[in-house]
Amino acid sequence: MSVRKPAKDRKLEIVQTALTLAFETGPERVTTGMIAKSLGLTQPAIYKHFPRKDDLWLAIESTLRAQIKANILAASDPSLTPIARLRLLVMGHLNLVYKTPALPEIMVARNPRGMRTGIQISMTDFFNALTGTVEEAQDNGFFRGNTPAKDLAALIFGVIQSLVLRMLVNRDPNILLADGERLLDLQLSAFARQGDE
Amino acid sequence: MSVRKPAKDRKLEIVQTALTLAFETGPERVTTGMIAKSLGLTQPAIYKHFPRKDDLWLAIESTLRAQIKANILAASDPSLTPIARLRLLVMGHLNLVYKTPALPEIMVARNPRGMRTGIQISMTDFFNALTGTVEEAQDNGFFRGNTPAKDLAALIFGVIQSLVLRMLVNRDPNILLADGERLLDLQLSAFARQGDE
DNA sequence: CTAACAAGTTATAGACGTATAACTAATGAT
DNA sequence: ATCATTAGTTATACGTCTATAACTTGTTAG
Numbered sequence A, B: 001m002s003v004r005k006p007a008k009d010r011k012l013e014i015v016q017t018a019l020t021l022a023f024e025t026g027p028e029r030v031t032t033g034m035i036a037k038s039l040g041l042t043q044p045a046i047y048k049h050f051p052r053k054d055d056l057w058l059a060i061e062s063t064l065r066a067q068i069k070a071n072i073l074a075a076s077d078p079s080l081t082p083i084a085r086l087r088l089l090v091m092g093h094l095n096l097v098y099k100t101p102a103l104p105e106i107m108v109a110r111n112p113r114g115m116r117t118g119i120q121i122s123m124t125d126f127f128n129a130l131t132g133t134v135e136e137a138q139d140n141g142f143f144r145g146n147t148p149a150k151d152l153a154a155l156i157f158g159v160i161q162s163l164v165l166r167m168l169v170n171r172d173p174n175i176l177l178a179d180g181e182r183l184l185d186l187q188l189s190a191f192a193r194q195g196d197e
Numbered sequence C: 001c002t003a004a005c006a007a008g009t010t011a012t013a014g015a016c017g018t019a020t021a022a023c024t025a026a027t028g029a030t
Numbered sequence D: 001a002t003c004a005t006t007a008g009t010t011a012t013a014c015g016t017c018t019a020t021a022a023c024t025t026g027t028t029a030g
Helices: A007-025 A034-038 A043-048 A053-074 A081-099 A103-108 A116-141 A148-172 A174-190 B007-025 B030-037 B041-047 B053-074 B084-097 B103-108 B118-139 B149-168 B174-191
Strands: none
Touching: A007 A034, A007 A043, A007 A053, A007 A103, A034 A043, A053 A081, A053 A103, A053 A116, A081 A103, A081 A116, A081 A148, A081 A174, A103 A116, A103 A148, A103 B149, A116 A148, A148 A174, A148 B041, A148 B103, A148 B118, A148 B149, A148 B174, A174 B149, A174 B174, B007 B030, B007 B041, B007 B053, B007 B103, B030 B041, B053 B084, B053 B103, B053 B118, B084 B103, B084 B118, B084 B149, B084 B174, B103 B118, B118 B149, B149 B174
């Protein structure tokens, strides 16, 4: 028998391992056997902590949703300028994906019965926060033109998605942070009032 | 027994059905049984046309790669302005995703052994074509500033990815065409030399 | 110290998916 | 008209994954 650990710790380990494997092989391919093996346990051991595999995915989901929510909250500090909050929102999310590169794939994954996952709801929340913050920035006269806030938000969101796809293709989360800030600044300055570069 | 068809037609049907199912339930979840059922056939019938399931995915892959390539080619017509070609490239790709909404998920999917699919290579080609066309547009003085072409291409690519994610979340390919042109114009005008709005 | 509980084990049932073998009937070439 | 080929069938083997049952041993409360 391997090292015995308290359920609380082990549950966290299982979630973490599942996330790591999800990035490596794709969320759908992660089996209870793989997780167990990574942890030096036998496959049924997982079921001591999550009675059904779906429960594990629910735990993962709520972990990720909490992090997305925390990022939105951190970027809603009213003492900051709208632009500073926009930056926090985007960079915070990129950091989240950097730490949990399986997130994008889990987001678009279907649960065992092919249904939409709750993470998609959190992403809608994120997008709404982005749109709201863009609106405030517009009210503060930061952006030129009178582009709909939703469209501007969509383009800023595109900065994230562009990087995420590149990350998924070359399997390297580092580009998220390396290029993220530069591209975000570029996108923001393109719409900034005074901004010529 | 159901209607008997020539292999050539049936193969196309199988590929098409697999693509439809891939969008509905996710590429990984598509089974030979599901495809057969959709076509009113029995499961082993699929194997008369594709000796292994992997062969079916290879066929799908080469179909999609051909379409991506065709779009790149269509947008390389030297008689057009760089900006017109940029538009063709982006809108052509959005049209492709509109017609085959399973494409984005297939693109980031792993094949049975967890390897990178050839579609990702085609997407790199697409990105390179985008970057090259942006460079030409810069040489023609269309864009202001001296932003690296790759960064500009990344932001334009973001327009696509932003829409694709929204499509994946609300399962509605219509937004690709409905919002695509507007967002692309917005993005291009934000970097256009004279452009204020 | 001991009993109850918790975290692990081995063994295995059952569902599902890929793939093959052996058979059957429609189609097309001679 | 005949016959080989081809597109389909039924039946089934095999592998993999989820899940459960029954047993074992480490941990902790009293």
